[in-house]
Amino acid sequence: MQVKISDSIKYIGVDDKTIDLFESQYLVPNGISYNSYLIVDEKVAIMDTVDKRKTDEWLENLDRELNGRTPDYLVISHLEPDHASNIKVVSEKYPSMKLVGNAKTFSMLPQFFPDFDFADKTVTVKEGDELELGSHKLTFIMAPMVHWPEVMVSYESAEKVLFSADGFGTFGALDAQEDDWACEARRYYFNICGKYGVQVQNLLKKAAKLDIRKICPLHGPVLDENLGWYIGLYNTWSKYEPETDGVFIAYCSVHGNTAKAAEKLCEIIKSKTDKKVSIADLSRTDLAEDIEDAFRFSRMVVIAPSYDGGVFPIMNDFLHHLKIKGYKNRKVAMVENGSWAPSAAKTMRTYLEEMKNVEICPTVVTIRSAMKEENIPQLEQLSDEILG
Numbered sequence: 001m002q003v004k005i006s007d008s009i010k011y012i013g014v015d016d017k018t019i020d021l022f023e024s025q026y027l028v029p030n031g032i033s034y035n036s037y038l039i040v041d042e043k044v045a046i047m048d049t050v051d052k053r054k055t056d057e058w059l060e061n062l063d064r065e066l067n068g069r070t071p072d073y074l075v076i077s078h079l080e081p082d083h084a085s086n087i088k089v090v091s092e093k094y095p096s097m098k099l100v101g102n103a104k105t106f107s108m109l110p111q112f113f114p115d116f117d118f119a120d121k122t123v124t125v126k127e128g129d130e131l132e133l134g135s136h137k138l139t140f141i142m143a144p145m146v147h148w149p150e151v152m153v154s155y156e157s158a159e160k161v162l163f164s165a166d167g168f169g170t171f172g173a174l175d176a177q178e179d180d181w182a183c184e185a186r187r188y189y190f191n192i193c194g195k196y197g198v199q200v201q202n203l204l205k206k207a208a209k210l211d212i213r214k215i216c217p218l219h220g221p222v223l224d225e226n227l228g229w230y231i232g233l234y235n236t237w238s239k240y241e242p243e244t245d246g247v248f249i250a251y252c253s254v255h256g257n258t259a260k261a262a263e264k265l266c267e268i269i270k271s272k273t274d275k276k277v278s279i280a281d282l283s284r285t286d287l288a289e290d291i292e293d294a295f296r297f298s299r300m301v302v303i304a305p306s307y308d309g310g311v312f313p314i315m316n317d318f319l320h321h322l323k324i325k326g327y328k329n330r331k332v333a334m335v336e337n338g339s340w341a342p343s344a345a346k347t348m349r350t351y352l353e354e355m356k357n358v359e360i361c362p363t364v365v366t367i368r369s370a371m372k373e374e375n376i377p378q379l380e381q382l383s384d385e386i387l388g
């Protein structure tokens with residue numbers, strides 16, 4: 001896909017619409033883009049490579065935009081293979097090209113390319129270092145653990161462009177982007193960077209000192225207008241603040257009785273509030289989207305059957321993911337189902353208590369196999385507590 005950035009900054013990335021699962025776990029019905037850029041000035045700098053699935057197409061794009069020039073630098077902002085796979089290929093093609101990274105980049109690089117000697121090719125940069133390209137100048141800003149330790153972003157001051165690594169990335173090929181950027185950007189953020197809110201905050205504080213007119217991420221569209229809105233969302237997400245005041249009902253069910261209770265609860269909650277209420281059957285929805293919604297909403301109800309002395313594995317998996325992604329600062333209520341020794345709530349509570357600042361509603365509704373009349377006032381009570 002052709003993307004116009006400026007006369008000197010060229011898009012040389014590629015769309016991947018045949019990948020089954022991004023990072024072997026995320027559904028990407030609209031594919032994914034691996035973005036790569038070329039800055040053409042007195043010196044020529046490549047800004048990251050792409051996944052090895054797209055080497056040939058990327059080299060064609062690079063060749064076209066180089067237009068006979070030889071690249072002087074390859075700036076490596078992130079070593080994850082969807083961006084760094086072609087470092088060796090392009091280094092062999094242009095032996096005089098220098099690799100620009102930080103100390104961590106070059107300590108990790110040989111792990112990925114053990115049979116290639118980069119020793120005389122490296123330019124090691126640290127926070128605030130600059131690289132003059134002619135009228136363009138890159139300043140390097142370290143962004144450790146957003147979301148790998150070697151991550152750094154680069155600010156180009158002539159055109160005021162932030163090359164933001166995986167920050168501000170989205171799922172979806174460039175020619176198949178949804179109108180609502182936030183939808184896939186949020187799913188991307190919470191699943192990939194969610195755990196690293198503190199580090200994202202650190203980066204946003206550094207970025208706030210820059211005059212940024214364009215953001216060039218490693219996935220998804222280049223952002224060139226209304227940047228305050230995108231940065232505002234990143235600020236909310238990385239502070240673990242809810243974006244939507246409402247209730248996310250996350251349930252699972254083996255034979256359907258817990259599902260009935262979840263639907264009834266949804267009906268009761270909706271009758272009591274104008275807040276947004278969203279319900280998901282965790283067995284049948286995309287886990288990454290459920291994680292996104294859990295972070296998006298201010299309140300959540302988890303509803304699950306008991307299973308082998310614990311909780312149904314689908315819910316177990318969901319809560320495990322929320323825990324490792326740093327879910328916090330939310331209000332949560334629980335409903336369990338069990339036929340002989342209900343154990344789901346106890347297991348769910350163990351997860352929730354390990355999370356920071358999660359307020360658990362006092363009422364826990366226990367359904368015995370199938371919902372009964374006596375459960376309705378309990379669900380009413382729980383609804384009042386989660387909305388309160």
Ligand SMILES: Cc1cc2nc3c(=O)[nH]c(=O)nc-3n(C[C@H](O)[C@H](O)[C@H](O)COP(=O)(O)O)c2cc1C
Nearest residue numbers: 253254255257258306307308309338339340341369
């Ligand atoms: C493999 C399996 C393990 C179960 N383990 C428990 C258990 O440890 N304690 C319990 O009270 N019920 C247990 N149950 C029963 C279910 O939790 C119970 O029947 C519940 O009502 C199922 O809800 P559903 O109709 O939404 O699937 C188990 C069910 C299955 C299929």
